[in-house]
Amino acid sequence: xxxxxxxxxxxxxxxxxxxxxxxxxxxxxxxxxxxxxxxxxxxxxxxxxxxxxxxxxxxxxxxxxxxxxxxxxxxxxxxxxxxxxxxxxxxxxxxxxxxxxxxxxxxxxxxxxxxxxxxxxxxxxxxxxxxxxxxxxxxxxxxxxxxxxx
Amino acid sequence: xxxxxxxxxxxxxxxxxxxxxxxxxxxxxxxxxxxxxxxxxxxxxxxxxxxxxxxxxxxxxxxxxxxxxxxxxxxxxxxxxxxxxxxxxxxxxxxxxxxxxxxxxxxxxxxxxxxxxxxxxxxxxxxxxxxxxxxxxxxxxxxxxxxxxxxxxxxxxxxxxxxxxxxxxxxxxxxxxxxxxxxxxxxxxxxxxxxxxxxxxxxxxxxxxxxxxxxxxxxxxxxxxxxxxxxxxxxxxxxxxxxxxxxxxxxxxxxxxxxxxxxxxxxxxxxxxxxxxxxxxxxxxxxxxxxxxxxxxxxxxxxxxxxxxxxxxxxxxxxxxxxxxxxxxx
Numbered sequence: 119x120x121x122x123x124x125x126x127x128x129x130x131x132x133x134x135x136x137x138x139x140x141x142x143x144x145x146x147x148x149x150x151x152x153x154x155x156x157x158x159x160x161x162x163x164x165x166x167x168x169x170x171x172x173x174x175x176x177x178x179x180x181x182x183x184x185x186x187x188x189x190x191x192x193x194x195x196x197x198x199x200x201x202x203x204x205x206x207x208x209x210x211x212x213x214x215x216x217x218x219x220x221x222x223x224x225x226x227x228x229x230x231x232x233x234x235x236x237x238x239x240x241x242x243x244x245x246x247x248x249x250x251x252x253x254x255x256x257x258x259x260x261x262x263x264x265x266x267x268x
Numbered sequence: 269x270x271x272x273x274x275x276x277x278x279x280x281x282x283x284x285x286x287x288x289x290x291x292x293x294x295x296x297x298x299x300x301x302x303x304x305x306x307x308x309x310x311x312x313x314x315x316x317x318x319x320x321x322x323x324x325x326x327x328x329x330x331x332x333x334x335x336x337x338x339x340x341x342x343x344x345x346x347x348x349x350x351x352x353x354x355x356x357x358x359x360x361x362x363x364x365x366x367x368x369x370x371x372x373x374x375x376x377x378x379x380x381x382x383x384x385x386x387x388x389x390x391x392x393x394x395x396x397x398x399x400x401x402x403x404x405x406x407x408x409x410x411x412x413x414x415x416x417x418x419x420x421x422x423x424x425x426x427x428x429x430x431x432x433x434x435x436x437x438x439x440x441x442x443x444x445x446x447x448x449x450x451x452x453x454x455x456x457x458x459x460x461x462x463x464x465x466x467x468x469x470x471x472x473x474x475x476x477x478x479x480x481x482x483x484x485x486x487x488x489x490x491x492x493x494x495x496x497x498x499x500x501x502x503x504x505x506x507x508x509x510x511x512x513x514x515x516x517x518x519x520x521x522x523x524x525x526x527x528x529x530x531x532x533x534x535x536x537x538x539x540x541x542x543x544x545x546x547x548x549x550x551x552x553x554x555x556x557x558x559x560x561x562x563x564x565x566x567x568x569x570x571x572x573x574x575x576x577x578x579x580x581x582x583x584x585x586x587x588x589x590x591x592x593x594x595x596x597x598x
Contacts, residue, residue, distance in 0.1 A: 151336055185529050229401040235377050255399025259484070 124174070125161040128202045131178040134190075135198040139163050142173030144267060145197075148189045148222065149182065156180050185209075189222060191215040192249065192265060215246045223251060224266045230256035239268065298405035298412040300586055302423040302459045307466040310430060316587040316597040317431045317580070324583060328595050329358025335388040336362035337380070338415070339371060339395040344426075344556060344578060345415050349392050352585040361388065379408055385410045411592040413585075419455055420515060425555055426459040428584040429514075432577040433464075436551040437511055440464070446472040446506045449516035449536050449561060451481040456555040463484055465529060471496040472506045476532040478523055502536050508545045513538070515554045515561050515574075533560075540565040553577050 137145055142162045151158055157178040166172035181201060190197065190215045201209040221238035232239045232255055238256040249262035297303070305313075310314065320326075334353045338346050346364055353360050361384075363369045377395070384391055391408060393401060394415040401414030401421070416422040434440050451457050451473055455511060461471065471489065473481045473496060481498065491494050499506050507513060518536050523529040527587045537560060538552065554562060554574040566572050590597050 225399060229396070229398050231377070231395075231397045231403050231417075234397050235400075235403065237378070237403065253399065255402050256418070257399070 123262075124164045125159050125176060127143055127179060127205055128159075128176045129205055130203055131156070131176060132182060133182050133198075133200045133202055134167060134175045134177075134194075135172070136166065137173035137175065137194045137201070138169065139171040139173050141193040142175065144174075144193045145175060145190050148193065148267070149177075149186060151175070152160045153183065154180065166193050167242065185216070187211060188214055188216050192219070192222065193267070195249075201265060215243050215249065217243055218254075219243065219251065222267060223260070224268045225253045226256065226260055226266065227256045230258065278419060295406070296409065296411045297412075297592055298401075298408070299423050299592060300401045300405050300412065300414045301421045302426045302463045302475075305423070305427075305463075310427065310463065310466065313427055313584065313587045313591055314431050315585045316437055316590065317427075319434070319597050320583040320586040321435075321580070324355045324533060324586065326355070326356040327564060328590055328597070329593075331361045332389045332593070333361060333387065334589065335384045335391045335393075336364075336392040336415075337365045337369070337384060337391060338361055338362065338393075339366040339369065339393070339400075339418070340363055342394055342416065344581070345394065345422075348578075348581040349413075349415060349585050352582050352589060355582070356539055356586060356589065358589075363393075374448045377404065381408050381412075382388035385596070390589060395516065404561070413588060413592065416455075416559050419453060419461060421449050422455050423584070424581070424585055424588055425456050427588065428465040428577065428581040429460050429553065429555070430463050431584050432551075432553060432573065432580050433512055433579065436547060436573060437549060440467040442470075443512060444470040444472065444510040445512040445514060446474060446510045447514045448474040448502060448506075448538070449518050450479045450522060451475040451516075452479040453519075454511050454516045457481075457514070460514065461488065464494055465489075465494060469494060472499060472510060474499045474506050474534070474536065476500065476518070476528070477514055478525070478532075491564075502538075502542075504542070504545065507542060507550075508547070511547065511549055511551075513546075515552065515558075517561055536561060538562045538566055540569055543569060543571055546571065 139162055159176040161174040164173050164174060195213055197213055198209045200212045219241045223239060223241050225232045225239055230253060241251040242254055244250050244252050251260045279526055336346055336349055350360055364574060365373060385408045390411050392413045393404060396418050398418035398420040401412055401417045404413040414421055414423055419527050437443055447457050495500050515538055520529050550575040552571055556574060556578055
């Protein structure tokens with residue numbers, strides 16, 4: 119028996135699977151999907167054997183650059199990101215934390231210049247495995263659980 | 269309509285008055301963070317500071333204008349920078365309080381820096397926001413000297429500390445330094461550890477439990493194989509075997525538990541009799557202002573060196589200013 123898909127299949131585009139359910143809309147925002155005119159299917163709280171609950175996003179006719187994809191590494195580092203052409207997976211991509219994160223994360227230090235001046239934030243990733251960041255400006259270190267997106 | 273002659277492209281070269289800047293797209297060198305200065309940079313500054321100490325009045329800044337932008341008040345640092353510029357025959361513009369600047373009208377730091385850099389050859393700034401000097405150095409076409417950005421960095425303090433240590437010990441290599449007081453929040457302490465790290469030091473950290481040296485500085489020492497010990501008592505052991513005793517203030521407002529402050533406030537105080545068995549070359553330093561952590565009876569001991577240390581700030585700042593402007597010190 120053919121397994122029923124929880125979200126309709128995609129002819130051409132990008133499918134992002136195994137997104138933690140509570141991060142689905144952060145991924146939408148980080149990839150700026152709200153600004154796209156393409157057809158987008160968003161599934162949240164879907165059943166997953168691996169995760170219990172998961173989210174899926176399928177974006178038709180859209181193929182992201184690597185730096186765009188890497189924006190979501192902070193909130194969903196273990197997603198499956200597939201490039202689909204004519205209903206077939208033609209490429210699988212891994213999400214990787216970049217060395218520097220620009221204008222995505224808010225600095226937790228209220229006395230940091232970035233919270234008081236109209237300017238982009240900038241963090242150096244000092245531990246990719248544990249996701250530890252250091253503000254390029256005030257030098258405060260931020261642990262994964264304390265990361266706040268802008 | 270005015271008909272202006274076309275300017276040949278080969279003459280359209282931006283000439284910057286700053287000798288370190290070849291064109292407007294090349295960032296000038298700034299002093300924001302002691303971590304950006306390597307061993308050679310530090311030794312170059314100290315060498316030139318010694319020349320200024322021998323002869324502080326020179327005309328190296330004749331025709332140059334330096335800005336002192338003190339968004340946060342300061343006495344010692346501002347006066348020593350301004351004296352440094354004056355002794356080099358430079359001119360100074362600026363303000364000593366943000367209330368008298370356009371930032372009180374809501375002007376952004378960027379706009380203030382861009383405007384002031386139009387008028388001056390160098391900007392010396394102190395700001396209460398952390399990271400402000402780094403940001404200024406990224407946008408300014410003239411060099412920036414960080415004279416303190418909140419609790420973050422104060423690199424000229426570190427350079428004057430290093431100069432004083434070098435002057436009193438004849439070397440920076442293989443010294444043992446006891447640092448006493450607020451090791452958790454003290455930016456002078458953190459930068460001193462970074463600055464001395466190039467010279468194989470041994471540290472003794474003396475602090476109450478609440479103000480212990482943060483793990484990240486211990487990890488920094490571990491990574492560089494720098495030896496250190498931690499003490500919670502200000503014991504003779506931490507004084508008698510060392511070359512430098514660096515005192516800092518234990519501030520009441522740093523404690524979450526005021527009972528704890530009451531318990532420790534008199535523990536980290538240096539009295540003259542505590543120096544009786546110290547090494548002959550020992551010198552007592554303090555970034556100042558001193559409150560009660562060094563009792564007045566120490567002042568007359570020849571091992572007390574904190575006022576000379578503050579004076580050295582001026583020579584060190586003369587050296588930093590000339591270094592950033594590419595001026596060779598004879």
